[in-house]
Amino acid sequence: MLYRAWEVPLSVERLDRPYVEPVRVEPPIGAVGYVRDHYGRVWASAHAQDIATLAEFDEAGCYNPERFDAGEYRIRYVFKLHPPIRYDGEHCHLNLLLADGHLPYLKVVIRIVDGGLVEVAPYPASMRVLKREDGVEIHGSSGMDEVLGVELLLKAEALSLLEGFVEEAEGLEASMAWANRLYRAQYLLVEGLRLTSMLLTLLSPDPPRSLPEIWEGEALCDSPISQLCSKSQEEAMGCEPRLQERCPGL
Numbered sequence: 119m120l121y122r123a124w125e126v127p128l129s130v131e132r133l134d135r136p137y138v139e140p141v142r143v144e145p146p147i148g149a150v151g152y153v154r155d156h157y158g159r160v161w162a163s164a165h166a167q168d169i170a171t172l173a174e175f176d177e178a179g180c181y182n183p184e185r186f187d188a189g190e191y192r193i194r195y196v197f198k199l200h201p202p203i204r205y206d207g208e209h210c211h212l213n214l215l216l217a218d219g220h221l222p223y224l225k226v227v228i229r230i231v232d233g234g235l236v237e238v239a240p241y242p243a244s245m246r247v248l249k250r251e252d253g254v255e256i257h258g259s260s261g262m263d264e265v266l267g268v269e270l271l272l273k274a275e276a277l278s279l280l281e282g283f284v285e286e287a288e289g290l291e292a293s294m295a296w297a298n299r300l301y302r303a304q305y306l307l308v309e310g311l312r313l314t315s316m317l318l319t320l321l322s323p324d325p326p327r328s329l330p331e332i333w334e335g336e337a338l339c340d341s342p343i344s345q346l347c348s349k350s351q352e353e354a355m356g357c358e359p360r361l362q363e364r365c366p367g368l
Contacts, residue, residue: 121179
């Protein structure tokens with residue numbers, strides 16, 4: 119099974135709290151797309167009973183009764199988000215967490231159509247925001263289990279375009295600006311420490327032999343031949359070849 123799990127309710131029916139609505143799952147050839155909703159119900163064109171025994175709640179994916187061979191598979195998911203929306207009379211604010219427990223995403227592209235965009239703040243902070251005629255594109259990558267998401271500040275009129283759950287708030291523009299300055303400072307600090315640690319590891323020489331080890335070797339190899347030959351072969355192998363040759367049995 120290949121799947122995408124959500125930490126918020128996944129429902130094909132309207133709920134009275136923030137949720138994600140599955141619209142379409144397009145599986146690879148030979149597989150069946152499915153949704154297991156917040157109540158545990160399975161929505162699939164076939165193999166619903168098998169899927170129910172394997173899939174978790176709030177999960178969408180594809181099921182292959184013959185199992186998937188190793189390789190690359192393309193799956194297309196379409197979801198409609200019904201998120202919490204903060205509103206202060208002048209702006210709307212959305213904070214969308216898209217993934218936090220996942221394999222490395224080597225290439226991430228997030229497209230947002232302009233519906234009154236004022237500010238866009240992606241995370242991780244290494245993501246690049248590119249302005250387009252019809253909105254913005256966010257490009258970048260996300261490491262193993264790295265939080266991936268985007269924070270949006272929108273004009274008040276965008277509220278009519280969103281199907282979410284409105285919460286009253288104050289000073290959204292100022293609070294978002296402050297929060298993102300703090301986040302970027304913390305991110306840069308952590309990245310700086312990580313790079314410094316990697317650099318120090320690369321520059322560190324191999325640790326020298328300890329003095330007791332050096333002295334033991336010198337004492338052994340400076341011993342008279344009669345004493346040297348009485349020691350084990352393993353000990354004598356650390357001395358000069360000419361001494362080893364004079365030891366019978368080595």
